[in-house]
Amino acid sequence: MNVRTHINALLRRGADLPAVSLSNRCARCGTRAGRRAAQATPLHGLRPFLTVCAALLATTFLAGAQPNELFQKAGRAYDSGDFAGAAAAYSTLIQQGYSTPQVCFNLGNAEFRLGRGGAAALDYRRAWHLAPRDADIAANLQFALEQTGAVLPAAPLWARWLQSLSAGEWRATALVLFWLLAALGCLDLLWPARRKLFRPLAFAAFAALLIALGGAAYWLDLQVRQPEAVVMQDSKVLFAPLPNATEYYALPAGSIVRIETQEGAWLRINAANRPGWLPQTNCIAVCAVPAG
Amino acid sequence: MRTHFFIAWLQVAAVSLALAGSAGAAPLSVDWDVQPRVLRLGEAAQLTVTVQGDNGPPAPPIAGLTDVDIAGPSVSSMSSIVNFTRNLSASFTYHIVPRRSGTFKLGPFDYKIGDRMFKLKEIELQIAAPTPAPAPATAAGGPPQQATLNDLVFARLDMAPTNIYVNQSFELTLSILFRNVRLDNGFSLNNWAPTGLTLSQFGEMPAQRTMLNGQVYEVRQFRCQARALAASHQRLAPTVRGAIVTQGERRRRGGPFDDPFFDNVFGRNVQTQPIEIATQPLEFDVHSLPEAGRPANFGGAVGHFTLEAQVKPNDGAVGDPVTLTARIAGNGNFDSIAFPMLANSDQFKTYEAKMTSKELDGSQLAGSKTFEQIIIPRTMEANRVPAIGFSFFDIDKGQYTSLTAGPFELKLHPAAAGSAVIAGGGMALANAPTGRDIAYLKPAPAEWHQRSVAGELTGPLFWPLQTIPPLAVLVAFILARRRDARAGNVRLVRREQAPRSARRALRAAGEALAQNQRAAFFEALADALRSYFGNRLNLPPGDVTAEGLRQQLAAANVDRTLAERVQALFELCDRERFGAAGGAFDAAAAQTAVDDTAQLLRQFEKVRL
Incomplete structure (x- = not known):
């Protein structure tokens, strides 16, 4: 039994065993190897404390090592041409909650190599949500859309401005401004002689805080309400939510549309100011943190 | 003037x-x-x-x-x-x-x-030809019999055109024909909920006359626009609800008031009998648009359209914007018409097209739409704007028709020095890209964090920490309020200064004692008493005397023993300061006086004055 197995056994069995045992087996894991490993420790008397520390360290270590190994494994699969394997590994990482821009971007690459333009566009868009200023993500998204014939929807000027920072950056900015505003408020109250200096600064910080909160709210809306969706395959937008309704226009895979409402299994979408109906199965909502 | x-x-x-x-x-x-x-x-x-x-x-x-x-x-x-x-x-x-x-x-x-x-x-x-009147009303003024009523009043539903395709707009005309009876003005439709059709409101057309079977009928016509949403068989059989005017004060015909309007205004005896007017069912098929021959750029337009397009200016430099204007005019479902915009290419950078004008008649079926798209030639080779195309389904021919406009020639000259270079253009550069592909994989992130919808700022200490700034502001606010309150309250400030000033004076007395300076010692001791009681009682420095203090303490009901000790200390200081005392400086007695003073003032700190 190696050390990691021993630690895992400790974690599994918990700390409810007696701290001191006269047997030649480890009091925690019940193995002789564990007993030897424990006796080899100079601070054997601090076993309960060390057990808890080891468990905490092991948790941290495994949590960091596992996604990295999986990420590297996915990269090797991609390099060897096993794009399906790479996509599966990246998808596993996302299902585990590691939806970083890098993982989403690489998953998009794997999907693109597999010829799934819609899925690639979806992953690139998710990566873009997490890192909107990343030039590689923007370029790959544009390229994927060009390959499928889709067009990147044009955002209004204010939205483009809010997209210059990611959700996390807006939140961090808001947090800093919140503390700065409080500090300026304290100084303004306690140091009235310098009020002419502090008060304009406080107003400027307050205005900046409102803008930062607006940016954070913009991204939160995209992540929670999920008004954006990506069409997964070439689809026909219909005039009505009926299977035999008239086709309004065609949308190539990868098209990014705006969801307006949902009626049963149908979504009323809007692409380039042309509202129409799509089956719900034809598109997937863009969310930076997809459900596992 | x-x-x-x-x-x-x-x-x-x-x-x-x-x-x-x-x-x-x-x-x-x-x-x-x-x-x-x-x-x-x-x-x-x-x-x-x-x-x-x-x-x-x-x-x-x-x-x-x-x-x-x-x-x-x-x-x-x-x-x-x-x-x-x-x-x-x-x-x-x-x-x-x-x-x-x-x-x-x-x-x-x-x-x-x-x-x-x-x-x-x-x-x-x-x-x-004149025919005998077929008993339009009973002798008692009641409604005509039902057998003759259907001949006297009936309705008809017509459509134009009759061959309908999906998404094609057409007219539905409801005609109510009647003779030898007076109909009330109001009508309503029963059993009128067509599925798969979108209908506009009925509007009344000018009244007409028509001849059927040798009889002259008055005709009231109502028209609406309809559009079929899906291929289907439609059967429209509404019933018209109206009313026959059965009784009324028959007035002499002619004259300025020969109008039904005045019947009601002047309270004439007008009675109506509701009737249901049957309508011949109207059945028709809505044909689906054929798949065969459907152009790739077909967007759902059905009708007859023309396409005109132009580019302006057609003479400019590389990088200068050019406006491509297209006007689609005709008859049909204009809401399905989108501009046949040009896509980005190596030669042209294009922007999103916008509709600049929409001129439609009241039925929204005839008129025109005008679109504009800004395009920018990237290279000198971009001297020809590609043709644009628009396709629609021609309902008369029963087939798709594709219209094209262009290509449009451009007279280009090189961009002036310093002018903008269009990104991604096909300029002949030494390091110009020869191919395009997606960017390669990204390296692993430096740290792995599991994300949640709320984001990264969700640690257990995050929200408790965020209470610090408002709490700090609250504390600062309380301190500022206290400061402001003290600034306007001299008594309070002096009360808080009293022990400090006394301690300071007692320290000075201790120093004088250590240097064996008799006069300075008693001066400091007296200063300790004066400053303390002066601040405690908010008295000017000159008003702190032994007698004055005695009266103040008596008024405040201070313990007599304490007051006498204060009095004694004051007298001791005065004796020593003004030379009434003699003999050598007794350091032990002086230290005792300092200690007594300190103890006395500590006791006075607990006394309310």
């Missing part, structure tokens, strides 16, 4: 005459009509000839009519100036009364005005 007004009037009149003289005249045209064209024998019709562009033409040659009696004409003329255009018109009105029943024609006539000859096309009149 009166002279000035007259001169001004003359000036206005002169300008008006000048404008009238310089105004252009409307072109000459002739129109004629007979209404009604369906008559009962004995009824009169009105024949009107209208001449536009001349207010003094000769009378039209309405002559040679053998089957009608004709009276007239009565002539009216009009002249007006609108927007510097002089409008002249004249109309000739005749009254004609047919002499026999049947169908006969009026015209054609040749009408010469000046040196121009106009042909008045023939008009057909239908004259019904």
Whole structure:
């Protein structure tokens, strides 16, 4: 039994065993190897404390090592041409909650190599949500859309401005401004002689805080309400939510549309100011943190 | 004054005459009509000839009519100036009364005005023979019997055109025909909920007359626009709910008040009997648009359309914007028309197209849409804007029609030095990209964090930490309030200063004692008492005397023993300071005095003064 197995056994069995045992087996894991490993420790008397520390360290270590190994494994699969394997590994990482821009971007690459333009566009868009200023993500998204014939929807000027920072950056900015505003408020109250200096600064910080909160709210809306969706395959937008309704226009895979409402299994979408109906199965909502 | 007004009037009149003289005249045209064209024998019709562009033409040659009696004409003329255009018109009105029943024609006539000859096309009149009235109402004034009612009142639903494709707009016309009965004005439709059709509101058309089976029927027509959403078989069989006016005070016909409006206004006895008017079912098929031959750029437009496009300016530099304008006009479902925009290419950078104008008639089925798209030539080779295409389904031909406009030639010259270079262009550069592909994989992130919808800032200490700033502001606010309160309260400030000032003076006394300075010691000791009680009692420095203090302490009901000890200390200090005491400086006694003073002041800290 190696050390990691021993630690895992400790974690599994918990700390409810007696701290001191006269047997030649480890009091925690019940193995002789564990007993030897424990006796080899100079601070054997601090076993309960060390057990808890080891468990905490092991948790941290495994949590960091596992996604990295999986990420590297996915990269090797991609390099060897096993794009399906790479996509599966990246998808596993996302299902585990590691939806970083890098993982989403690489998953998009794997999907693109597999010829799934819609899925690639979806992953690139998710990566873009997490890192909107990343030039590689923007370029790959544009390229994927060009390959499928889709067009990147044009955002209004204010939205483009809010997209210059990611959700996390807006939140961090808001947090800093919140503390700065409080500090300026304290100084303004306690140091009235310098009020002419502090008060304009406080107003400027307050205005900046409102803008930062607006940016954070913009991204939160995209992540929670999920008004954006990506069409997964070439689809026909219909005039009505009926299977035999008239086709309004065609949308190539990868098209990014705006969801307006949902009626049963149908979504009323809007692409380039042309509202129409799509089956719900034809598109997937863009969310930076997809459900596992 | 009166002279000035007259001169001004003359000036206005002169300008008006000048404008009238310089105004252009409307072109000459002739129109004629007979209404009604369906008559009962004995009824009169009105024949009107209208001449536009001349207010003094000769009378039209309405002559040679053998089957009608004709009276007239009565002539009216009009002249007006609108927007510097002089409008002249004249109309000739005749009254004609047919002499026999049947169908006969009026015209054609040749009408010469000046040196121009106009042909008045023939008009057909239908004259019904007189028939006995089929008991329009019972003798008691009740409604007609149902057997005859269906002949007297019935409705018809018509459509135009009759061959309908999906997404094609068409007209539905509801006609209510009646004779020998009076119908109330209000109608409603029952059993009218077509599925798969979008319908506009019904609007009433001008009333007409028609002849059926030798009978003259009054016709009220209502029209709406319909559009089929999906291929289907449609059966429309609504029932019209209306009312027959069954009783009323029959008045003498004619006169200025011969109108149903006055029946209600003057409270005449009007009664109505509701009826349901059956409608012949209207059945038709909505055909789906054929898959065969459907162009790739077909966007759902159905109807007849034309496409015109142009680029402006067609002479410019590389990098200068060019506006591509396209106008789609015709008849059809305009809401399905989108601009056939150009996509980005190596030669042209394109922007999103915008609709700049939309001119549609009331039915929203005829008119035009104009779109504009900004395109920018990236290279010198971009001297030809590609053709744009628009496809629609031609309902008459039953097939798709594709329209194209362009390509459009551009006269390009190189961009001036320092002008913008369009990113991604095909400029012939030494390191120009020769291929395109997706960017390679990204490296692993430096740290792995599991994300949640709320984001990264969700640690257990995050929100507790965020309470610190508002709490700090709250504390600062309380401190500032206290400071402001103290700033305006001298008694409070002096009360807080009392022990500090006393301690300071006692320290000075201790230092004087250590240096064996008798006068300085007692001066400091007295200062400790004066400063303490002066601050405690908020007294000016000169008012802190032994006697004054005794009175103050007595007024405050201070323990007598404490007051006497204060008194004794004051007297000791005064004796030593003003030379009443003699002998050597007793350091032990001085230290005792310091300790007594300190203890006494500590006790006074607990006393409310």
